Amino acid sequence: MRPTGELHIGHLFGALGNWVRLQDEAECIYSVVDLHALTTGYEDVRGIRRSGQLMVADWLAVGIDPERSVIFRQSDVSEHAELAAMLGMVTPLSWLERVPSYKGQIQELGDSIDTFGFLVYPLLQTADIILYKATEVPVGQDQLPHLELAREVVRRFNYLYGDVFPEPRARLAEVPLIMGVDNRKMSKSYGNAITLGSTDEEIDRLVGSMITDPQRVRKSDPGRPEVCNVWAYHKLFGTPAPALEAIYAGCTRAELGCVQDKRALAETIKGVIGPIRERRSAFLEDPDRIDQILAEGAERAKAIARPVLDEAKAAMGL
Numbered sequence: 001m002r003p004t005g006e007l008h009i010g011h012l013f014g015a016l017g018n019w020v021r022l023q024d025e026a027e028c029i030y031s032v033v034d035l036h037a038l039t040t041g042y043e044d045v046r047g048i049r050r051s052g053q054l055m056v057a058d059w060l061a062v063g064i065d066p067e068r069s070v071i072f073r074q075s076d077v078s079e080h081a082e083l084a085a086m087l088g089m090v091t092p093l094s095w096l097e098r099v100p101s102y103k104g105q106i107q108e109l110g111d112s113i114d115t116f117g118f119l120v121y122p123l124l125q126t127a128d129i130i131l132y133k134a135t136e137v138p139v140g141q142d143q144l145p146h147l148e149l150a151r152e153v154v155r156r157f158n159y160l161y162g163d164v165f166p167e168p169r170a171r172l173a174e175v176p177l178i179m180g181v182d183n184r185k186m187s188k189s190y191g192n193a194i195t196l197g198s199t200d201e202e203i204d205r206l207v208g209s210m211i212t213d214p215q216r217v218r219k220s221d222p223g224r225p226e227v228c229n230v231w232a233y234h235k236l237f238g239t240p241a242p243a244l245e246a247i248y249a250g251c252t253r254a255e256l257g258c259v260q261d262k263r264a265l266a267e268t269i270k271g272v273i274g275p276i277r278e279r280r281s282a283f284l285e286d287p288d289r290i291d292q293i294l295a296e297g298a299e300r301a302k303a304i305a306r307p308v309l310d311e312a313k314a315a316m317g318l
Contacts, residue, residue, distance in 0.1 A: 001030075002037045003052035008193035009273075010178045010186040012062060013236060018138055018173040020063040028069040029132055029301065032056060032294070035074050035081065036125070039118045040105070053290050058196045060293075061280035070304075072297035074128070079305040083127040086312060088120055090160060091153055096122060100145050126150040129168050131305045136171040144170060161315035176236060181210045183229055194269065196276050203273065207233075207266040212258045219258070223251035230258070230265055237268050 007016070022028050032052040038045070052073060064071065074080055096102065096119050105113060129137055129150055139147055147170050154165045179185070180192030187193060194206050210230050216223040225231035225248050234244060247264075250256025283290060 001033065001055065003032050003034050003048055003055050004037075005047070005051040005188070006054045006195045006197050007058040008186060008188065008195045009236075010193065011058070012196060012276075013178060014140065014175045015138070015173075016059065016062045016064070019059075022138060022171075023063075023065060023068050026136070029134070029304075030059065030064060030069055030071050031074050031128060031301075032072070033074045033128065036121060039115070039121045040113050042115075042117070052294075053287050054284070056290050056294065057280045057283040058276075060283050060290075061196065061276045066293045066297065070297050070300045071293055072301045073294045076294065076298035077301045077305055079131055079302065079309045080124065080127050083131050083309055083312060084120070084124040086316060086318075087123045087126055087153055087157065089316075090156055091123060095149060095152065096120060099149060122146055122149050123153065126153050130154060130165040131308055132301075133166055133308060134168050135166055137168050138171045138173060140173070140175045157312075161312075164312055164315050178236065179229055179232070181206045181229070183211045194273065196273065197280055198273060198277070200270050200274070203269050204266050207262050207269065208259075210262060210265075212261075216258065220254050222254045223258075225251050230261055233265055234268070237265070237272055239265075239268055 001011075001015070019028070019030065032055060034048050034052060037048055037051075041048075056071065059071065060066070099122050102119065105118075125146055126149070129147075137147055147168065151167045154167050158164060180187065180190055181194070182190070182192045184190055184192055188195065192206075194203060198206070207230075210233075212230055213223045213225075213228045215221065228251070231247070231251070234247060239247070243264075247256060247261060251261065
């Protein structure tokens with residue numbers, strides 16, 4: 001995950017929950033991919049390391065366990081960059097140019113990201129995966145084209161130099177569509193995201209501002225929960241089935257007002273976010289401990305990555 005600073009509920013339900021569960025069934029490696037952060041943010045790098053600390057604090061707070069999983073900073077393991085350079089020697093330029101996000105993001109963000117690093121970042125992603133001979137990668141649907149490119153690169157490498165790397169498979173998770181409180185894409189830059197560090201007061205304010213059924217102007221108007229973001233959040237945060245049934249009935253019968261419903265939702269969210277926020281604060285009070293976890297993780301990552309890189313170099317005659 002790119003070091004973007006503190007995470008929000010979209011990350012919690014979209015990725016982190018799955019990451020925590022995977023620790024029970026696999027050897028997991030989780031990386032702060034700070035080199036990837038430079039592909040679009042190379043002009044202002046002042047916050048990269050602090051953003052990584054904030055993000056790792058969130059990982060630890062939700063249950064990523066450094067005793068069970070490897071947690072490290074990508075730039076601390078130089079083997080990533082070295083293997084990416086080696087993969088670049090055998091990857092046709094046309095493969096990189098056809099990655100869906102390449103031209104799309106250049107059109108969106110402009111020439112500032114029309115760099116070599118942005119063009120070849122899928123090869124760095126591939127190195128991130130195959131350097132550990134990973135067999136599965138937890139991804140959403142939108143990441144499948146990147147993973148398929150990684151598989152193509154592996155097939156080409158193995159064809160040229162022998163079977164060194166396994167082809168990684170996608171581990172798809174059911175990722176709910178989580179909109180921001182204003183019904184736009186959830187983003188900290190929009191100010192519409194409930195973060196894992198949000199205070200109770202911030203949760204009250206954000207939930208209170210949520211957009212509900214636009215056709216329900218007065219409490220006496222029957223509502224449509226299926227088009228209401230508050231209803232979607234109730235389901236997301238695990239409001240118990242009997243309470244959900246009561247909310248649905250109260251809304252559709254115009255017996256439950258939106259303000260009352262939002263207050264109930266805010267309390268439910270506080271019950272989930274509060275314990276995470278407390279654990280997060282405890283980790284952030286000791287940033288040296290976070291750096292120690294990342295340093296120890298880098299040593300563990302290197303112990304896996306170095307022999308694999310040596311094997312790849314030998315296969316390439318280096």
